[in-house]
Amino acid sequence: MGLITIDKKYTPKPGTEISIKGMPATQQQPSLGICYAYTASVLIDKAYCDEKNIADCGNAPAASKTSPLDLARFSRKLSDDVDFTDRFNYEGIKEGGDVATTLQNALATSTIVKSSCADPSWFLSNKTDPVVAQKEELEVWSSLKSFYKQYREQKKSCGQCAERTAEELSRKIKEMSGFKRDDYVLEDLRAAFKEKSYDIFLDKVLIPDRCWDLKNMTSGSQHTRLRIFPEHPKAADGSVVFLEGDDEVNFTSYDELLAKIKSVLAAGSPLGIGLCLQPEFTAKTRKQCEPYGHSVVISGYRKVCHGQHCKDSLKVINSWGEDWQVSNDNGWLDANNLLDRSLYTPQAIAWLEKEPSE
Helix, strand or coil, rough: CCCCCCCCCCCCCECCCCCCCCCCCEEEECCCCCCCHHHHHHHHHHHHHCCCCCHHHCCCCCHEEEHHHHHHHCCCCCCCCCCCCHHHHCCCCCCCCCCCHHHHHHHHHCCECCCCCHHHHCCCCCCCCCCHHHHHHHHHHHHHHHHHHHHHHHHHHHHHHHHHHHHHHHHHHCCCCCCCCCCCCHHHHHHCCCCCCHHHHHHHCCCCHHCCCCHEECCCCCCCEEEEEECCCCCCCCCCCCCHHHCCCCCHHHHHHHHHHHHHHHHHCEEEEEEEECCCCHHHHHHHHHHEEEEEEEEEEEEECHHHHHHEEEECCCEEEEEHHHHHHEEEHHHHHHHHHCCCCCCCCEEEECCCCC
């Protein structure tokens, strides 16, 4: 859907490939819209591996890997009067988010739950048919939303009744796929119903309380900084101007964006890119594409040719599992189509680079 491979008659041109080796293992997200958190997770984990000289990040210690579920909390922008370095100010898991914002906030707090404590793979269906699997996973999220709504409605008319409802619904959650593990405690599930919004309820339900213990957290890389391209324009006073609508698109060009991607890859860093995967692709702004937003990691570039005709190809790591990677030329996609779907907006790509030595 929107991610196009290149015809096999095109073959790699020798000497053109730039690839990042030793990337983290491909992951598969459950049917929950937090692809941006998966992209952020890959970039943070790879930066950590580079810092610790771990050549094969796919086999890095489990204790070093970040949880995409937890990273999803960092997609929100805090008001200027709130401490953005305090993890406790980030509450709630919401579908749809931005890679750069997630990276910036997560690294600022230096407290990210380890994947071993809140592993999204626990919520993957074991069905082999992808359609059946997706349906089963969506039923989990739909049930959670329905349960929370049921509790809130009950509380309006009968507070004591609502507590009994929370107890009953918590037991139902414990019987659902993923929640049967010992990690999820009935008392914590029951307490989650008292949260003021569904986003925070989902946060409390999916991230076990014990994960807030520092021993179950990782700080990620300590010597990297976030970079974006294109950068947002600035006002005369130096403040950032966030563009919207028609003003935000075509802020850069295909050639400029591809050149920057190749430069970052050559320097040894993978990148995250936000995309519009609207099937007919008629969206002209990010707002028009909100239901179809997606993000992936870019880990390679090469030119492929058929006779004298050549095309640019970018290798992506998607969060749709190993089967998708294999069936889509191991992630090698048509660069032109891929970058067009970024809408060439400010902050189209984001990456982590080593801080310069003093």
